[in-house]
Amino acid sequence: MLRLLPRKRRAQLGLVGATIAAVLLTMGVVHAGSEAEQPATQENLLAWHAQIVEAPRPSLDGCFDATYPKVVWRETACVDQPAIPMSPNRVPAARRDIGGGTGMGIVTERPADAGDITRATGTFEDVKDKDLLTVNSSPTSGPVMANSYTLQLNTNRLKVRECASSPTPALCEGWKQFIFANTPQTVPNEPPSRLYIDYWLLAYNPDASQGKPCPIDWTEVPDDGEVHCWLRRERAAGPLPYVPIRNIALPGFKLEAQTQTVGADTVVDVVTFNDGNQNAASTSSSDVLHVVPGEPLPDQAGPGWTQVEFNVFGFGNGSTAVFNKEADFNLRTTIVDGSPKAPECKDVGYSKERNNLNFAKPSATPTSPAPALIINQAAKNRELAGCRAAVAVGDTHQYTFAGTYYDFQATGDFVEARAGTTFEVQTRKKSGAPTWPNASMNQSVGVRMGNTRLAVCAGTRLVVNGVDTNLPSGESLLLSTGVAIDRVGNVYTFRDPSGNLVRSTAIAGTVPYVNLGISLGSETPAVRGLLGNHNGDPHFLEASNGDPLRVPPSFADLYGVFGNSWRVSHTTSLLRFCEAVGVGNPAEPFYSHNLPANVLQPAKEYCATLRLEPMWNVSCELDVAVLGRQAADIFVGLPKAAVDGNPAPPSPSPSPTGGNGACRIAYTANSNAASASFTGNVTITNTSNTPVNGWTLTFSFTNGQRITSSWNANVTQSNALVTARNLSHNGTLAPGASTSFGFLGNSGISNPPPVGWTLNGSPCTT
Numbered sequence: 181m182l183r184l185l186p187r188k189r190r191a192q193l194g195l196v197g198a199t200i201a202a203v204l205l206t207m208g209v210v211h212a213g214s215e216a217e218q219p220a221t222q223e224n225l226l227a228w229h230a231q232i233v234e235a236p237r238p239s240l241d242g243c244f245d246a247t248y249p250k251v252v253w254r255e256t257a258c259v260d261q262p263a264i265p266m267s268p269n270r271v272p273a274a275r276r277d278i279g280g281g282t283g284m285g286i287v288t289e290r291p292a293d294a295g296d297i298t299r300a301t302g303t304f305e306d307v308k309d310k311d312l313l314t315v316n317s318s319p320t321s322g323p324v325m326a327n328s329y330t331l332q333l334n335t336n337r338l339k340v341r342e343c344a345s346s347p348t349p350a351l352c353e354g355w356k357q358f359i360f361a362n363t364p365q366t367v368p369n370e371p372p373s374r375l376y377i378d379y380w381l382l383a384y385n386p387d388a389s390q391g392k393p394c395p396i397d398w399t400e401v402p403d404d405g406e407v408h409c410w411l412r413r414e415r416a417a418g419p420l421p422y423v424p425i426r427n428i429a430l431p432g433f434k435l436e437a438q439t440q441t442v443g444a445d446t447v448v449d450v451v452t453f454n455d456g457n458q459n460a461a462s463t464s465s466s467d468v469l470h471v472v473p474g475e476p477l478p479d480q481a482g483p484g485w486t487q488v489e490f491n492v493f494g495f496g497n498g499s500t501a502v503f504n505k506e507a508d509f510n511l512r513t514t515i516v517d518g519s520p521k522a523p524e525c526k527d528v529g530y531s532k533e534r535n536n537l538n539f540a541k542p543s544a545t546p547t548s549p550a551p552a553l554i555i556n557q558a559a560k561n562r563e564l565a566g567c568r569a570a571v572a573v574g575d576t577h578q579y580t581f582a583g584t585y586y587d588f589q590a591t592g593d594f595v596e597a598r599a600g601t602t603f604e605v606q607t608r609k610k611s612g613a614p615t616w617p618n619a620s621m622n623q624s625v626g627v628r629m630g631n632t633r634l635a636v637c638a639g640t641r642l643v644v645n646g647v648d649t650n651l652p653s654g655e656s657l658l659l660s661t662g663v664a665i666d667r668v669g670n671v672y673t674f675r676d677p678s679g680n681l682v683r684s685t686a687i688a689g690t691v692p693y694v695n696l697g698i699s700l701g702s703e704t705p706a707v708r709g710l711l712g713n714h715n716g717d718p719h720f721l722e723a724s725n726g727d728p729l730r731v732p733p734s735f736a737d738l739y740g741v742f743g744n745s746w747r748v749s750h751t752t753s754l755l756r757f758c759e760a761v762g763v764g765n766p767a768e769p770f771y772s773h774n775l776p777a778n779v780l781q782p783a784k785e786y787c788a789t790l791r792l793e794p795m796w797n798v799s800c801e802l803d804v805a806v807l808g809r810q811a812a813d814i815f816v817g818l819p820k821a822a823v824d825g826n827p828a829p830p831s832p833s834p835s836p837t838g839g840n841g842a843c844r845i846a847y848t849a850n851s852n853a854a855s856a857s858f859t860g861n862v863t864i865t866n867t868s869n870t871p872v873n874g875w876t877l878t879f880s881f882t883n884g885q886r887i888t889s890s891w892n893a894n895v896t897q898s899n900a901l902v903t904a905r906n907l908s909h910n911g912t913l914a915p916g917a918s919t920s921f922g923f924l925g926n927s928g929i930s931n932p933p934p935v936g937w938t939l940n941g942s943p944c945t946t
Contacts, residue, residue: 218249220248220249220457220458222430222431225432226431228249228251229460232246233462236253237255237450237462237464238253239255239464240442240448240464240465241464242464243255243257243259243416243417243418243463244461245418246459246461246462247458248458248459257415258416258418259370259371259417259418259419260413261374261412261413261414261417262417264495265378265401265410265496265497266332266361266496267403267532267533268380268382268403268408269532285489285529285530286489286529286542286555286566287487287488287528287529288300288487288488288489288490288513288525288552289486289487289523289524289526290481290486290517290519291522293521294517294518294519294521295517295518295519296471296482296485296517297335297484297487297488297517298439298516298517298518299436299437299439299516300333300437300488300490300514300515300516301434301435301437301513301515302331302436302488302491302511302513302514303433303511303512303514304512305510305511306509306556307426307428307429307510308506308507309508310426310428310429312504313428313429313503313507314327314503315492315507315535316328316501317330317494317495317499317501317502318494318502319495319496319498319500320499324502325363325499327363327364327424327425328362328363328495329362329492329494329495329501330359330360330362330492330493330494330495331359331360331435331490331491332357332359333358333359333435333451333488333489334355334357334358334488334489334531335355335485335487336485336489337353337354337382337480337530338353338469338471338477338483338484338485339471339472339475339476339477339484340354340469340471340472341470341472342468342470343384346383346384346385347385347387348385348387351383353381353477354381354471355379355380355381355530356378356379356437356469356485357378357531358377358435358437358449358451359375359376359377359378359451360373360435360453361373361374361376361496362422362423362495363422371420371421372420373419374417374418375417375451375462376416377416377463377465378410378412379411379469381394381398381409383407383408384408386405392407397411397413398411399412416465417463418461418463420461423455425492427455428492429456429509432454432455433454433455433456434453434454435451435452435490436454437450438450438451439485442466446467447467447469447470448465449466450462450463451464471485479528487526488513489530490513491531492535493531493534494533494534494535495533496533499533499534500534501534501536502535502536503535503537503559506559507537508557508558508559508816509556510554510555510557511555512554513552513555514550515550515551516551522551522553523551524567525553525567526567526702527679527699527701527702535557536559537557537559538557538558538560539556539557539566540555540557540817540819541567541819542819554819558817566699566700567699568581568699568700568702568704569581569697569699569700570596570698571696571697571698572588572596572607572622572696573814574621574802574803575589575620575621575693575802575803575806575807575811576589576609577799577803578710578711579818580713580721581597581700581707581712581713581716582712582713582716583822584718584719584721584821584822584825585821585823585824585825585826586721586824586825587770587826588609588710588738588743589619589620589765589766590609590743590764591610591611591763592608592609592747592761593607593608593609593748593750593753594606594607594609594743594746595708595709595748596698596710596711597698597708597709598707598709599700599704599708602628602629602630602678603630604628604754605627605696606625606626606627606748607623607625607626607694607696607755608622608624608753608758608761609623609761610762611762612691612806615806616770617766617767618767618768618769619806621693621807623638623639623694623761624636624638624639624694624755624758624759625684626753626754626755627674627754628754629661629680630661630663630676631661632644632645632659632661632663633645634674634754635754635755635758637755637758638692638694638758639670639684639686640670641758642665642667643757644657644665646757651667651672653668653669655667661676662676663676663677664676670685670686670688671683672684676701678701678703678704679701679704680698680700680704681697681698682697682698683696684696687807687810689808689810689811691806691808708722709746710743714726715728718823719731719823721733721825722742723746724745724746727741729742731823732825733825735768735769739765739766743765769827770802771829772801772805775802780801782805783801783804783805784801784905785894785908786804786812787804787812787815788894792816792818793815794886794887794889794896795821796815796818797894797895800815824898824899826898828898828899829898842866842942843865843866843868843937843939843944844864844867844944844945845862845863845864845877845937845944846863846865847860847861847933847946848860849931849933851927856926857924857925857927858885858925858926858927859923859924859925860887861921862920862921862922863918864877864919864939865913865917865918866916866917867916870915871912871914871915872939872940873911875906875911875913876904876906876939876941877893877905877937877939877944878902878937878938879901879902879935879936880934880935880936881900882934882935883927884900885925885926887923887924888924888925889924890921890923890924891921892910892919892920892922893905893906893910895921902934933946
């Protein structure tokens with residue numbers, strides 16, 4: 181094992197560190213001696229972390245800690261790294277073995293025209309039920325490590341000069357892991373948790389029979405016939421106390437990695453951990469791996485650091501971090517690459533460790549506050565997973581690969597997604613008649629992967645190449661074509677060698693139906709069909725002849741032109757082995773206000789408890805009313821669509837009674853220019869001479885404002901139109917009486933007040 185550099189060498193490098201410190205001080209970073217005692221509020225802790233991570237370390241190699249509010253690192257005694265490696269996954273392309281149900285890895289990739297990544301930060305947001313959060317590390321064999329996990333910030337495969345001594349340099353790859361390894365299980369005289377950097381030379385000896393040893397101080401790690409080289413070092417890990425997993429809910433909790441070249445050729449790697457309270461730790465090392473400029477390795481965007489994999493993983497040797505069934509939180513991976521552009525999302529993974537959570541569709545953000553990729557993870561099943569993902573769910577809501585969201589209520593067989601000549605997904609949609617004749621839902625799913633034809637009929641009967649096939653729950657089937665089929669309860673998952681994934685989830689609700697989820701491999705060409713868009717633009721759907729349709733399309737174009745163009749005849753359908761359904765288009769649009777009040781109101785109240793993205797409130801209400809409460813699950817944690825492709829519904833005939841339409845509105849807005857957000861407050865006064873028993877208030881924004889949350893009313897938004905309805909406690913307004921509600925929203929540079937106020941369909945004064 182390798183020890184840290186001798187003190188003399190570290191002192192030499194410390195001169196370089198002093199230069200870094202001088203640069204940092206010119207940038208206005210608070211330095212030792214200038215701290216003022218401040219209360220440990222979350223705001224102050226976040227500001228402190230931003231300063232301490234930039235503060236100079238006493239040397240370029242070592243272990244350090246810091247305590248709020250002092251912006252100074254103290255050198256501490258390093259300890260040995262864990263004896264077990266955090267193992268590499270040698271087949272990162274089309275990886276499908278991280279998430280529990282979807283089985284998918286996701287990494288953050290810098291934009292194509294950006295430079296190499298120099299810093300990456302992993303944080304957590306929107307942690308649900310944090311007090312219930314638990315995690316254990318379950319190994320492939322042996323006892324479970326209770327309350328144990330690792331945080332890993334992993335690089336992509338790197339082209340490094342240290343591979344030059346390999347017997348096959350072209351196959352050798354460098355790899356860095358920035359790790360916080362956390363366990364309460366202690367060994368005498370050793371700390372429970374450690375912060376360190378792991379280095380690898382992967383496939384250093386791809387043929388173990390050659391007997392070529394690893395470089396001096398590197399440890400051989402056999403892996404499926406080849407040998408990796410792992411640099412396990414003595415006295416190279418920072419010691420830390422145990423940190424419970426619920427700390428991820430603290431805003432300051434984060435893992436950060438940095439790499440930079442100092443001087444002519446000194447490569448310095450730094451990992452920093454903040455426990456979310458008042459403590460930070462950092463470990464750094466220098467001159468271990470050196471990137472070679474030039475052509476990148478296969479399947480890599482560049483020879484250097486271009487991708488980041490961040491997540492909670494098991495504790496070494498391919499183990500799994502197993503969370504509780506209520507676990508639900510967002511990962512934010514922020515990168516610095518010299519570009520203000522949003523990063524890319526890639527469906528790959530590099531660590532052999534995994535967790536049991538399922539991804540939702542990621543969303544990328546540019547400079548707010550820095551380029552980042554945000555991913556929701558949860559223990560529950562997910563239909564929408566992966567970087568290139570789409571769904572057709574409920575009755576029936578289509579969420580396209582480009583991010584268009586629209587409702588589609590036709591019946592029959594349709595092409596949902598077609599990519600080239602080797603991949604296609606179809607659905608058979610059945611009518612909601614006799615109760616809901618203008619609604620439809622998926623009944624069966626058909627898939628073509630290469631020469632393999634698959635169908636799940638009525639959500640439960642599996643047909644493989646025309647033959648009924650029994651696959652017990654918990655079992656898998658690998659076909660000779662490389663297509664894999666998995667079943668867990670009512671969920672069938674199909675994967676092909678190109679990384680495409682299709683999920684069919686049968687829901688046994690008030691009306692049985694099937695949710696469809698599709699995730700495309702990174703090399704799969706653009707998709708056409710109900711879940712496609714014209715040239716990938718979410719503002720346009722595309723008919724089968726290539727004609728674009730701007731969204732929202734008219735009712736006639738949606739079904740008569742677009743929908744009919746993607747119909748499939750029964751004789752050529754992938755679903756010809758399944759139960760037949762009627763074929764047709766709805767007579768008219770189906771809106772939530774078409775539902776009886778005694779059906780709609782309980783659905784509204786239930787959906788309001790879920791704290792959904794406001795875009796999903798109306799769809800949730802409709803699905804819960806028609807299909808049952810379980811239909812709301814798909815909307816929990818679902819990211820906002822890029823474009824709402826549904827037309828604004830017409831104003832419903834007023835069902836509340838009382839009042840002669842006379843009302844007065846008082847509206848105020850408090851804007852926050854820094855965050856482009858605002859708080860709106862509305863007061864409704866009944867100026868008529870009769871009581872109002874139940875109210876619906878509508879108004880329209882004029883500058884693209886979007887409501888994100890509300891209180892004291894059930895507020896929904898469709899494009900510019902906002903609809904607010906009373907709750908059970910404030911629905912009655914006596915003559916002269918008032919009630920108020922409010923909301924949070926996002927706005928542009930200007931935030932003009934809404935217009936077109938109506939109460940129960942009648943205009944109001946302002």
